[in-house]
Amino acid sequence: MSLKIGGQIEKVNGRQLSYSEFAEKYLAQNQPVLLTGLMDDWTASKHWVSANAQPNLLFFSTHFGKSKVQVADCDTREFTDQKRIEMSVSEFINHWLQGSRESVLYLKDWHFVKEYPEYQAYITPRFFTDDWLNIYLDNYGMHVDPDTDQVNNDICCSDYRFVYMGAKGSWTPLHADVFRSYSWSANVCGRKKWLFLPPQQVNLLFDRHEQLLAQYGTKLVNMKNTVYDIFDDISEIKFPGFKKAIWLECTQDQNEIIFVPSGWYHQVHNLEDTISINHNWFNGYNLSWVWDLLLRDYKEAKEYIEDIKDICDDFEGLCQRNLAANTGMNFKDFFIFISRLSLANVVELYYLRGESSSESSIWHCSAIVKHFALNLASIRKIALKMKSEAVQGNFGIINLWETLSDPKFIKLCAGLGRIYSVVHEEENWSCTVKKVLMADFEKYGSQVCSPEDLVTFIDHAVSELSSNCNEQSTLLSVLYEIQPRQQK
Template sequence: MSDSAPALTDRRVDALGALRILPDETICAILELLSPTDLGRLSCVSSVMYIFCNEEPLWMNKCLSIGGSIDYKGSWKKTTLSRSAMDNLCKDAAETFHKPLTFGGFFSLFLYRRWYRCHTSLSSFSLDNGYLERKEDLSQEEFSLNYDGKKPIMITGLAETWPARKKWTIEQLVEIYGDTIFRISQKSSKKVTMKFKDYVSYMHVQHDEDPLYIFDDKFGERAPPLLEDYEVPHLFKDDFFDLLGHDQRPPFRWLIIGPERSGASWHVDPGLTSAWNTLLCGRKRWALYPPGRVPAGVIVHVNEEDGDVNIESPTSVQWWLDIYPHLSDKDKPIECTQFAGETIYVPSGWWHCVLNLETTIAVTQNYVNKSNFEFVCLDLAPGHCHKGVSRAGFLALSGHDTENVLNSDRFNHPEVTQKGDILKSPTEIYDGTINQVFSYDIEFLSQFLEEERNHYCSAWSPNIYIGQREMREWLCKLWVAKPDIRELIWKGACLAVNVEKWYKCLLEICSNHKLPAPLDDEKLPVGTGSNPVFVISDNIVKIYAEGGFECALHGLGTELEFYNLLQKYDSPLREHVPEIVASGFLVLENGSHKTIPWDGRGFPGAISQLYPDTIGGISDDSFSFGVFRKMHTALKGFNASCKNIWPYLVTKRCKGDIFGKIREKMSQDDALNLASFLGVQLRLLHQLPLPPVKNKSHSDMNQIHFNKRTREIHTEECRDIFVENSDIPSEWNLFADSLHASKRNVRRRLEQWGDPIPAALIEKAEDYLPYDVTHLLDIVKDDHGLSTSSGPSWIHSDIMDDNILLEPASTSSSGKLAPEDGPVKNGVNSLSNGIGGNQKWIPTHIIDFSDLSIGDPLLDIIPMYLDVLRGDTPLLKKFLESYALPFSKVKDQEAPTNGRLEQSKLNRVSYRAMCYCILHDDNVLGAIFSLWDKLKAAVSWEVVEETVWGELNYYQQSLSNQPN
């Protein structure tokens, strides 16, 4: 064999065979895709493959890809195999580890450089070119005038009085917090944690190019006393995100602990926030570039669909050792060495890279203030172009876009004459001064926003800094709390949610319906929903914008159909939903708005005349755009041709406060009273008769024809074929189709959601679900073998904490504890319901019916239990007492399943509820594994089912025992 060749002979050619044509870095990249077992087998092929398969960086990546808690065993291979054995991934891991074999005659510059970076010492790495200013005793005025939002600075003296200056040493921290588990930062998609004492042991023995380091945004929750050891420096006290609750605001503070060679590779801070970083011990090396100047060796990827920005960067030590020495003086970054006690300020949008020269402990926080507020709002706006430009400058533009920018007057810079100069060096540094050719100002960057995109409700990037709901609530809170800077807040709201567009629509609606003009306090949309909603005096104005015109049309049509049925059947639910004042369409034509009334019947002739090729032939007075059309439509061209039409609804303002805002003020009696109230109202909703499946008109271009045998849905524009099942009644067809669609991509959807859903359960989800999901439905066979059903029901689909209103008991109109027209009238009197008499809040209304649908009533229980009741079993019991409706007729009978085992599962209401959670369009599983943290270790979906939904089985059984 080639292994017997002389030591000085290169083994690579013979040992790798046909693979010798691949560069070493490519081989290493391929090996990272293999399992530990495959790596073990491959290492036996030849001596060179043995070397490749036993590289520590390879096994480090394999270990981190598993995620979870790490107990370092002295090498990454041993650590990985020991963890794989625990996870039953590698059966032979328990064998004794032998001394590694060594081979001569193999030379690899790639592996040598990586080995060098793993073992090099940075003790003498302290060059400082002096470009970064250092200041002591910096006043707030001087900081705001010269640095805030403009350029970085190193500040001394801000932390001298902190207890952390003396207490935060490795020895003292490990003594106090040795068993505390901290989050570890690494380039891994999985969450990695370590006990602090285990991490310290790892630091002392590791030889990694990019060592693990603690980067934990939850350190205040894991070790609360640490928060008492420091305070936010006075220069950075003003943080707009302070208005959000701790659970709502995005991650903003981190404890950072790392050994020599660890650090953060090149990046721009999330959301274009600014940051301060105070070092408590050790030395850090910083490099910084101004906004728009992409560092050499860094690649910025911008997803053109959702604007998600991903950065591909070498490790910190690799950049400094391999790339930095080859930079010309003008291309080198601003550099500095940070010493213990110093605080560095990094403005919004600045690129920075950090390398720990020795073991360091630091604390950092990101924040939003006047200087970066508009940039943060811009970064949150949907779209891709402006996000790329804000980070990568002109490099993010296509050639055509670049030509347009360079031809504008704003970029006739005297020192730049060629496009290539700007593309290669959008920002140049001369003698410590920044001559910024690329303009990083909000007016310029906002030019790259996509005007055609609906900023209010377009899908956001999955890695966005803050959720859409939280963003809208944040803007509203800022508007109320900071009236002195409303001009700035308005500009930010225009960037993030295009508020000026919706405010103009609001003015027209108010004028047409003789509503009071909006006050200054009422100019901003309220609530956290996906449609712009304004509170104007005693009225609520909702403009339907989510999903384009087709979706908006059916949203309003469904609500109007629903309210009509409430009136028609005189349902008591009417008293606990908003009262309609007006409804119609807002049309923008030739630069001006006009309103066209619509009550949901037929279709307004004025709009039909505007778009005769899209809408026509609807002449009856039925609700042609109600819930059944909403659940399955194919109106080709609607969204494209009707982009300047918005349905709207005006309702009376309901008394009370949003439940989500007063949750913490409520007593247990209040919560029980609310659970009873919801039980009654959902019973009324689920008992409300459904509208006809078909409308009277046969000229509707979207008329749906059901073929019961093959369950095909035919329209003029689409034809979807689902799993064959001839045994379901037609009223279930649309809902059943949605279940089949969800099951087809359930694995992919769960993998996209990821943490905190356990990976092991994701793999078992498809096997847990029934073979045919229509077996989840409430369908039984009569004596003649025909399928019968109690039928689906109306479902709200969004019973969550922001759609429930409560009124203080002391301010009720009757002066009694419960309003006369409230829960008492419908049998939910908390005083006589065995709950107690200490409650302070009376539930009054359920709002926002724009997500109304038709389906299984269990779907309404899921968000209500998880979001409103927060998984509280006693509250669920109280809800079920008032609800008093069965969830299924199925009781120990034969049904078309794959066997008795599946039938026994289907007899459990808890099983059906768990299946709906897995199939749900929203990530309700994330809520489940966040509420029940112990379930993250569950080995089966049955365990999750029993823990979360087991109570439903007892409820169903108690109902079945009741006399008829």
């Protein structure tokens, strides 16, 4: 099927782009871009590529061959994705070298960083360092279900930093990324072809006619059928609007990195033997996208199983379990996530104020302080939306005192400090976290149990931080004036 191509993805030299320019033009506007010049010093670019610019498969077999990985059979569809097979890296390499015609295999979602933390294959580019998702998952699980064994459950996986490897002809079906997150993908070796559809057109991809089924008591609801391969002969009866879709395309060469914004559906084909490094991530810029799509998925799942409401003892609980199974988290997971992140941002602001020799000077024109304030503004906006939309469900409880004493939370705060010292190139800025704000919060209380509580907590923290400070406008104006500029 021929596609309507509406344009190419912009290509930019990343070495000539400032962080603020990238954030304003691509993060805040949710626009894709292809970046060059950011991979020259990567170890992966040296070890993983042979002298003839082909994947150095022998290196992987020798150094990482025993690792167990998930491999997609690109010729076999299983539900809405390709069939997955578990094998060792050595077995995958042998299949690749044999050039088997029976099936094209594609190694995907290899948690390489988590498995080999001492081997620094790459340094995350500064544009993508502000990564709330992975720094959180380094310390906490996103979704915890006591009723299931989650040792090998992707829902509670430890991170979203992956290595992909595939021969020419391997591909990934049409999809939008988990959590409706941002993602970036760096081609260490080979070339890829990307086809993108903006979020405004995604309704053209969904099957609006087929009856969708759900089983009572299961963890999974098949939310809706969507196009699997955009080059198939798409049924005009099932997908009557598909031919109206206008796509953007991009050919990604070796040593180029593509930024994939939230909610953009994409299909990817390896034009050559390829190795890539991929991260899913989100932060304050796309937090609104994550929540809006989480709420949409919840409403759709609830609608599909409405007919069993009267016979279900815990209908809302079932909705939340289905939501977590489909998206990776439910309302409680999301609320606890943003609550911990808001507290971590507050801790860093208190630390900065305490470390400054002049309380007013640290706030004056400080890019790091403004960034923390922007983060709090984004979280506050989402909490207000959760409150106004009267969403149901168990939001969980965050105990401030217990959280501040939790070693995992201290590590989260330290990691957050390191992120922003890199983003704003403050190499001498200390990332040490101290127990702060106890005295200021004695009158406030110790628990955050609802979106309203979270808004109150953020307002109280900013008020305390701004008291006795000559430069109150930095925190207060950023917190309360930044919101009209945030993406809706």
